[in-house]
Amino acid sequence: MVLEANLASVHAISLFVVLLCICILIGHLLEKTRWISSTIIDLVIGFSTGAIILYLSKGTSSLLFKFDEQLFFNYVLPPIIFNAGFKVEKKQFFHNFTTIMLLGAIGTLISFIVISQGAQQLFKHLDVGFLDFGDFLAIGVIFAATDSVSILQVLKQEETPLVYSLVFGESVVNDATSVVLFNVIQKFKLTTTVVGSTVARQFVGDLVYLFVASTFLGVIIGLVCAYVTKKMCFGRHSSDREIAVMFLMAYLSYMMAILFNLSGILSSFVCGIIMSHYAWHNVTANSRVSIKHGIAAMSFVAETFIFLYVGMDALDVERWRFVLHSLGTCVRVSASLLGLVLVSRAAFVFPLSFLASLTRRGAAEKIGFRHQILIWWAGLIRGSVSLALAYHQFTTSALTQKRENAMLITSTITVVIFSTLVFGMLTKPLVWVLLPSSRKVDNNNESPEPTTSMTTLLGDLGLPLFSNGKDSKVNMTCNLARRSILRTFITTPSSTIHFYWRKFDNSVMRPVFGGNPVR
Amino acid sequence: MVLEANLASVHAISLFVVLLCICILIGHLLEKTRWISSTIIDLVIGFSTGAIILYLSKGTSSLLFKFDEQLFFNYVLPPIIFNAGFKVEKKQFFHNFTTIMLLGAIGTLISFIVISQGAQQLFKHLDVGFLDFGDFLAIGVIFAATDSVSILQVLKQEETPLVYSLVFGESVVNDATSVVLFNVIQKFKLTTTVVGSTVARQFVGDLVYLFVASTFLGVIIGLVCAYVTKKMCFGRHSSDREIAVMFLMAYLSYMMAILFNLSGILSSFVCGIIMSHYAWHNVTANSRVSIKHGIAAMSFVAETFIFLYVGMDALDVERWRFVLHSLGTCVRVSASLLGLVLVSRAAFVFPLSFLASLTRRGAAEKIGFRHQILIWWAGLIRGSVSLALAYHQFTTSALTQKRENAMLITSTITVVIFSTLVFGMLTKPLVWVLLPSSRKVDNNNESPEPTTSMTTLLGDLGLPLFSNGKDSKVNMTCNLARRSILRTFITTPSSTIHFYWRKFDNSVMRPVFGGNPVR
DSSP: OOOGGGHHHHHHHHHHHHHHHHHHHHHHHTSSOTTSOHHHHHHHHHHHHHHHHHHHTTTSOSOSSOOOHHHIIIIIHHHHHHHHHHHSOHHHHHHTHHHHHIIIIIHHHHHHHHHHHHHHHHHHTTTOOOOOHHHHHHHHHHHHOBOHHHHHHHOOTTTOHHHHHHHHHHHHHHHHHHHHHHHHHHHHTOOSSOOOHHHHHHHHHHHHHHHHHHHHHHHHHHHHHHHHHHHHOGGGTOHHHHHHHHHHHHHHHHHHHHHTTSOHHHHHHHHHHHHHHTGGGGSOHHHHHHHHHHHHHHHHHHHHHHHHHHHHHTTOHHHHHHHHTTHHHHHHHHHHHHHHHHHHHHHHHHHHHHHHHHHOOSTTTSOOHHHHHHHHHHTTOBOHHHHHHHHHHHOBTTBOOSHHHHHHHHHHHHHHHHIIIIIHHHHHHHHHHHOTTHHHHHHHTSSOOOSOSHHHHHHHHHOTTTOSSOHHHHHHHHHHHHHHHHHHHHHOTHHHHHHHHHHHIIIIIHHHHOOOSOO | OOOGGGHHHHHHHHHHHHHHHHHHHHHHHTSSOTTSOHHHHHHHHHHHHHHHHHHHTTTSOSOSSOOOHHHIIIIIHHHHHHHHHHHSOHHHHHHTHHHHHIIIIIHHHHHHHHHHHHHHHHHHTTTOOOOOHHHHHHHHHHHHOBOHHHHHHHSOTTTOHHHHHHHHHHHHHHHHHHHHHHHHHHHHTOOSSOOOHHHHHHHHHHHHHHHHHHHHHHHHHHHHHHHHHHHHOGGGTOHHHHHHHHHHHHHHHHHHHHHTTSOHHHHHHHHHHHHHHTGGGGSOHHHHHHHHHHHHHHHHHHHHHHHHHHHHHTTOHHHHHHHHTTHHHHHHHHHHHHHHHHHHHHHHHHHHHHHHHHHOOSTTTSOOHHHHHHHHHHTTOBOHHHHHHHHHHHOBTTBOOSHHHHHHHHHHHHHHHHIIIIIHHHHHHHHHHHOTTHHHHHHHTSSOOOSOSHHHHHHHHHOTTTOSSOHHHHHHHHHHHHHHHHHHHHHOTHHHHHHHHHHHIIIIIHHHHOOOSOO
16 A cells, blocks of 8 residues: 555554464463463563564664554453453352452542551651652552453462452452542542542542443443344344444443543443343354454454553653662562552452451351452553553653653553562462462363364353353352352342343343343 | 644644544444435544634635645554454455356456556646646555545445455455555656566566565564463463563564665554454463554544544645636546546456456355445545645645645545545445345344443453454354355365365464464
8 A cells, every 4th residue: 555654653563463362372382381471472472573673773762652542442442341351251250249349449549548648657768769658659550450461371260260250340340440540530630648538529429420421331232232132133134233232332322421521440340240141142153152252362363462562661761760760769669569559459459358257157268368369469460541540640641751650661561560579479379378279270271172062052052151261160150159149149138139030031131132032 | 741842733633632532422422314324424534623723824724734645544544444453354365266266366457557558648638737747646646545444434334245355355465565566656757658678577567575574574473472471371470561572573574674765664564463363362361352453543643633634634735726727627537537537447347357257156256246236336435645645646745745646635625525525425325225125134233232241341352353242143144154164165275275274263363373272
């Protein structure tokens, strides 16, 4: 083609696509060695490419293009979050709902307070430069945001079903809470430590409003999509239309939330849950398979993209020029932030897990100390959301103009890479040490068959939220979940709510919005 | 979210997504009335939205955003073209290969020469302003580019299999020829009518080089993808990886071509053919369904997007301000261009069809006069490629700065809308008049069942390139094609090539690159 003006972007896109392919190939080859997650591979390949570009450009740049928040928030994040909602195990999620909300919402708030207060105290003793109160609050949010992507890669559902469900659920609520918190902080633009009670009340009010409104928006768009797909029977003429409508509506749930100043993350996550519960069952078999795998593949590419970029960005020359002048300070800042991450997470995981255990009946339901340690550990990884928020707070169009800003970006990248590499790699050994029984499950799982058979495909259609090409194991989990619901229905009131919801769902919701008739 | 700077784009994206959903819904509701194709619906909805925006903005703008060539060529066009290659009926396509190449390559060249020469003569008598020789050549290409999208919407394969195959195949080769021609014209930047023989020879040389190199690149990337998917067995661990790799490689075939200054359209079309022949058969059943429908849905959304945009753009205020001063001239220019489109297509369809008929044995193989009229008529519609090329030639960052440029953009839009509306709507009655037998097929096809059954899904997997949810009919076509291949093998030499290719394919290519083993 002739469009010379866009040749630079063509270069960048082509190289990025090639790198993505390489990441996928190597990730596949190293799939069995779970010590190295594909996140780590992406980081290493990104870093190496950055080094090569840096060498070829004779030290002027390691990047193909500058970080573009808009690209990240408008295009890369939505598929990841929607996919998380779409494939969440609804039964497990709602079964552990109170615990997940405790850890995800209250826990994130505690973590946020500990980190921002801790940073304010610690940074006094380090030569960081001037940061106002709003900056410290932002630091609190940035390092309170866990990385749900990496968590899914290091924990396996079959090994530790309870921890997996809690940590994954928590990480999604945490994503939403962090972004909502960040929005509110940005809105109030607090520069002094003195915060009046009116401001504090407004702050909390906004937080609650954002949570409720975003959830509501996600539910509405999900239900509209379900109603439309049920009434229109698109499949009669072409499956393209129903696939297109579902993808577009999913994206709409994110963009509309942003348009109304709500949390796109929460809204599209909720929309994903609703769509997988109703709309997904209204479309043809072909479309169902395509939508499920299409969204998963998009999310997968988006995740790979993020870590590739972070790997490249770690070598950003301009930023290092600032940082190298005060390398010692930078190391100290990164180390204290890492320490705060460890402490702040401990500060809520252990007390809140204890609290949650009080409301949970039966020994199997209690969260034991070993499980608490795992929950604490698995949520230590920091990732894409932290980075995106840090870029947003401390850069102006991705150029770090002040020394302290450059330092904080570098520290964020350091914490992200360190936590991904070290904490991520140590998770599997830790699971083995703490839960020796899990090793057996893992060994059984060593050589799964290629999922080419028709049975898998049929399984995929029948068991939307439990299937992953390992049907037998999945059915087991499914049965377990059913049994425990029956038992808890007798012992705890939360199951009563679940029972009435099921009744309401079957008699009112499903006839209108569609959904799987046999449950 | 808080990113205020990007709120304008969030507005635009949200509105566009909503509009796309509305187009899909209305398109579905009006599916049965084939007088109104979904292209027309998109145009009308785009136009109406443009009018509303124009009213709300008090006459300052009808657009949500300015036309961005980069967006169009880098993101919107690739899925459409790749999908065309992926779903092309290879047997039909290669069976009619010579005829298709005659019409698509030689025909487009004839059309290009007639239009550019005709425009040069006619515009002398109209008050158009100054246009250099390069502009006239560009006009020739712009109006020689047919619209494969609309053609597929107005012709149905079951009614007129021969015409459908020829016109569709021709339109794809035409797309590629037009873009290649346009590239070469831009490269030479011809300003005078006097073209030396050296330049002419270079021109032809470049044309041949672009054709061969682009095809070669598409084949290579397609084969690499096939080899990788065959060797790696991605499906063993996750179907996300194989879906991602195929989509990324498909996109790569387009971007790499642009990077090497080749034709992305031709390259990704060829890559689509190769991938559907080899790589598609190497992946798991789930991935096969997802890839096929995913690409089709993306292509569908991209097409809808283009016509929505064109509808909105028709009301561009700035351009109309230029044009209104000389409305008479503008109408005359549009009318003469439309006339040239009609004449130039007649100038190659009838002689070349006659020529092609000479090489085709058997009465069923001959292209009768009625079919020739249909071929001529179906290719009259001008669409997205014409528009994209026109924007590229006559605008600088989508602002029409000269009066003649504004006039030519407006004329292009007029021709596109007129041909889509009028020629598109009249195609069905014309088919009925010329081929009364087709009416029967159409009536049988009135109420197809929803394709929810497992049989369709299985059919989808077994018969990749012929299935469309109408298996019985599809099998018939398939058998017909087989029979005619056997017959033509005895009578014509082209089938001998096909025979040896089949042998080579089965003994050398398939063992290495995979592919459907049972044929």
